[in-house]
Amino acid sequence: MHESSPQIVTFGESMALFMPGEHKSIERASSLEQSFGGAESNVAIGLARLGSSVGWFGALGDDPFGKLILKTLRGEGVDISRAKLDASAPTGMMFREHVAGKLAVHYFRKHSAASKMTSDKLDEEYIRGAKLLHVTGITAAISEESRNTLKRAVAVAKESGVKISFDPNLRLKLWSIEEARETLLPIAEYADYFLPGWDELKLLYDTDDYDFVKDKLRQLKAISIIKGKGDTTVVLDGDQEDSLPFYPAEQVVDTVGAGDGFCAGFLAGIMKGMTPVEAVRLASINGSLVVQMRGDWEALPEWDVVEQRLSAKAWVER
Secondary structure: OOOOOOOEEEEOOOEEEEEEHHHOOHHHOOOEEEEEEOHHHHHHHHHHHOOOOEEEEOEEEOOHHHHHHHHHHHHOOOEOOOOEEEOOOOOOEEEEEEEOOEEEEEEEOOOOOHHHOOHHHOOHHHHHOOOEEEEEHHHHHHOHHHHHHHHHHHHHHHHHOOEEEEEOOOOOOOOOHHHHHHHHHHHHOOOOEEOOEHHHHHHHOOOOOHHHHHHHHHOOOOEEEEEEEOOEEEEEEOOEEEEEEOOOOOOOOOOOOHHHHHHHHHHHHHHOOOOHHHHHHHHHHHHHHHOOOOOOOOOOOOHHHHHHHHOOOOOOOO
16 A cells, blocks of 8 residues: 555545525525535545544635535545645535425536546546545536546556445436446446445336346446345345344434445445445444434544444443
8 A cells, every 4th residue: 555545545526515404494594504515525534433544535616615625524534635626616515405304405516626627637646555445426427527537546446456435326416317327337347345225226227126136236246235125235245145134223313424324334344354244234333323413424423432332332321
């Protein structure tokens, strides 16, 4: 591993986030809370809190939102040495609200700094020096430039022997399912760890026939982690199939960060030498803790909190 690279590297778009308090709609709110979010930066924070060596890079606007994101990531222990502030483009923004009891997200990311990131701006040595590269399909969806950047990063990792983790994170507000299939399924062929949700797989393979999908996944070289197959997570590792129940949450406040929390827990477990099944148990605990607070990443737990539940130690409240 290159001495300037952390063990895990990830990159993508992180955006300023605004949402009303108390699950109100934006139309009826008198004020908005400010935070930020992005699948990859959420995962990076989760990994850092679990004790992993992790770096995040991407392009942000040279504006108050971009500076806030970088300061927070640095404070969380994430290496941001390869992140850039772009004075010619803004940081993307998203607004989240609850309408008729359902979550709605409004994106303002067209022409954002992240969407303009090109492959020639990649620090390839930074990727080559890592043990694992984590990417998501969101990066491929935001622009053609970022799609090509993602493909190049994956190619660099593959030719350098760096493991690849891929969460398709299907966002049909950003592109059509046909476009998504054309890009995401080939990337899955490069992955060592593929982390789709069952609902995403049904869309990507255009079927709800589990046996058909399972056969497709077994043609990949990746260990596949299928999230949300009923009340379980399925681990497909070659011919071995294991189904693990969700770890119960004491309360559910905000489910938005659950997938990223799960992913962070899984990768942290792999980096700690766990088997994929053991890592999924850790991931499930991590995801269950995230949903008990508002925000994309604020509730991501520290390692000692997860370890207590992993080892079934009693939780002392007072």
